[in-house]
Amino acid sequence: MPDLPTPRPAASRRIPLAIGAVAVGALIGFAAVYGFGAFKRGPAGDSACNGAVDLARKIAPLAQGEVAALTMATTPLRLPDLAFEDADGKPKKLSDWRGKTVLVNLWATWCVPCRKEMPALDSLQTKLGGKDFEVVAINIDTRDAEKPKNFLKDGNLAGLSYFSDQKAKVFQDLKNIGKALGMPTSVLVDGQGCEIANIAGPAEWASDDAIKLIKAAVQPAKAGF
Template sequence: MTESQPNSVPPRRAGRLTILLATIAVLVVAGAAGIYGIGGLQRNAGGDPVCRPAVALAQQLKPLVRGEVAALTPAAAPLRLPDLTFADDGGQPKKLSDFRGRTVLVNLWATWCVPCRKEMPALDNLQAKLGSSDFEVVAINIDTRDPAKPKKFLDDEKLTHLSVFTDASAKVFQDLKAVGRALGMPTSVLIDREGCEIATINGPAEWDSNDATTLIKAAVKPVAGSSK
């Protein structure tokens, strides 16, 4: 009979020990990943400090997110929107930052998008009702083929209150998609005068309804000395 070595471990016990040690290692790694993951989320949730008032405003507006604008998602974390670039009716470059100092409703639309076309009259009426030095509807068309088509559509539908803004590259959609704010068409983002998100909606809304105008009036913070 061969004597067993004093420090040897029976095969079954060795197998169980290996599994136990492997399990502990996995739990330690998972725990560390969880800690660092939570820390990363907390850091990301901090956002741009300039946009914290926009989040506070969004929370105040929650009771008004109802009826025709019930699909709006109020901002839950500070987010300064990308400085979207597009062109005006004359082909001159424009940026979202050009509208700093006023609340804006950025809307992305296209003539090939049926819900977008149906929504445009309401956006035109909203601009007619509330458009001022404090608020503007910035409807940006992203047709990529016929540059004359967006203006022709607005003219044919007699939508005269909206300015013609276009981005034939559709980069504005990709820029908003990159920050999780464009999932389909139409997309609208209500933005405060610092360029920060107040609320977002993917899909159409009745923007000239009492629900919508009441919410937007509450969102607009007039600059001293400006006219309504």
């Protein structure tokens, strides 16, 4: 009787399947951590924010001098509806400023650049704050709630309204969409809650460069842009 072919070991037949399973498992793990990249990138690509990208492109030449570090929006992005509190502990949301151009700023008393930046933000609010524009500076100190209030009082920074988030969730919410890499963080937002520009780090917001840029960002909104 002729010799029959030796059966291929079952284990060897399973090797490609095992490799495939490992690859799929790795992909699933990657997705769980990173959200499949482009498939899960927060509220990006909102067509209602196309106007903010157009505005960013128009005012980009003004991002120079003291505000040269601003990154102008190139992709439509609606910010999360950030939740925080006012000085009386009443809940506030970013959507409370719909229809108004807003400079959202995150700061803390333990952040030296933040403290240095606050007088300029206060000056910007004093000069341009009103029905069309507001600086919304949100403190994220997580311990002594009176410390940031006393800092503003001692510095005679009366132009800014006091807002806080002692859980610092606003920072995490912006970090999740790639808009908070450190402190301070500022995001210029249009009346629809869409990003116009952002900056990681301080800026001289009281400078002529900043005033010109903010005015240019506000004017189209007033004209129904």
